Amino acid sequence: MKDLVDRLRLIRSPTIGPVSYRHLLSRFGSAAAALDALPDLARRGGGAAPRIVPRAEAEREIAMVEKLGGRYLLLGQGLYPRLLAELDNAPPVITVKGDLTLLDKPSAAIVGARNASAAACRFSRGLAHDLGAEGIVVVSGLARGIDSAAHDGSLASGTIAVIAGGLDVAYPPENEERQRAIAERGLLVAEMPPGTEPRARHFPYRNRIIAGLTLGTIVVEAAPRSGSLITARLATEAGREVMAVPGSPLDPRAQGCNGLIRDGATLIQNAADVIEVIRPFGSIARVASPVIPFEHPATDAGNDERARIEELLGPSAVPIDEIVRLSGMPSGTVQLVLLELDLAGRLDRHAGGKVSLTA
Incomplete structure (x- = not known):
């Protein structure tokens, strides 16, 4: 219980993101030790002592989750989904409610337009049903349109809904039931x-x-620059399969899918096509997820080293590996300085292991 409280206090603190959380736990060994180290790390990064969530606030949250019938899954512990843990920015803490055995099974995401056509909703519902019949869990975001159709088609066989708010908040409201x-x-x-x-x-x-929970993401309808295309991009960055259902070039809702196919996504027409893509990955067991290693420097970074690393940073995102190469410093030293800047609110982290100074 104490460890859960400390982990919640750490991740719910405003300056702590998923990447800095993982570095802190790896470097200090426990959430309690990381909490003790936060003020000094932020000071060395040039910022004020961060606000740390009070213990009572974390305990109230735990009591609320228990009252809702939910539970916590913690990164680095056995019930946490292994595929999700592979993400660099995997959520350190998730709350879940329902059938946890679904996390043991191979899964695929179905996402698409909120203002989807009737034909696309029917296709998504049928595709989700057929995937479920083959033992594939369908994951989606409980939005209007394609998401809702995918959940409806797979409810009997197994579906996972990832929601943007809290467990007790229905969004959109019409999806409460x-x-x-x-x-x-x-x-x-x-x-x-x-x-x-x-x-x-x-x-x-x-x-x-x-994207992180699944072996692949299927996009059914998506306009350019839609949230579904963001999910597809995140799946690509995570090394997962991206599949898309083609549509009429005259329908703006098909432009995103047709663009994905043009750029290399697998064209999907039925459940058999999906299974052919994801089945080679085999079944996914739920095992303990590792915390990423943090290379410890022999000594903490000095002022000259901090100045040199800050000099290499700017408003444009650059790979951390490039900073290591140009600075000539050990990776652990660079990572420590970046962590200090992050905790001080002076660093932005980007996809692909890139960082920039906060504007």
Whole structure:
């Protein structure tokens, strides 16, 4: 219980993101030790002491999750999904409610337009049903349109809904009954604490979980620059399969899918096509997920080293490996300085292991 409270205090603190959380746990060995180290690390990065979530606040959250009938899955512990743990920015803590055995089975995501056509919704519902009949768990985001159709088609066989808000918040409101049914017969997954109303910034975080939980992502309808294409991009970055259903070039909702296929996504027409793509990966067992290693420097970074690393940073994102190469410093030293800057609120982390100074 104490470790859970400390982990919640750490990840719910405003300056702590998933990457810095993993570095802190790897470097200090426990959430409690990391919490003790935060003020000094932030000071060395040029910032003020960060706000740390009080113990009572974390304990209230735990009590609320228990009251809702949910539970926590923690990165680095046995129940946490292995595929999700492979992401560099995997959520350190997720809350779940429902059938945890679904996390043991191979899964595929089905995502698409909220304003989907009737034909696309029917196709998604049928595809989800057929995948379920083959033992594939369907994952989606419980949005209007394609997501809702995919959940409906796979509810009987196994579906996972990743939501952008808290476990107790139905969004959109008309999906309240559907969300309740998934909690009873499938599995709900949330990164945000209970009571959180979803905001625009939460949906990309949700999308990375959808992509990270699955062997591949299927996009049914998607306009250019839609959230579904973000999920597809995140799946590509995670090394997962991206599949798309072609549509009429006259329908704007098909432009995203047709573009994905043009750029190399696998064209999908039925469940057999999906299974042919993801089946070679085999079944996915749920095992303990590792915490990424943090190379310890022999000594903490000095002022000259910090200045040199900051000099190499700017508003444009650059790979951390490039900073290591140009600085000539050990990787552990560079990572430590970046962690200090991150905790001080002076560093932005980007996909692909890139960083930049906060504007």
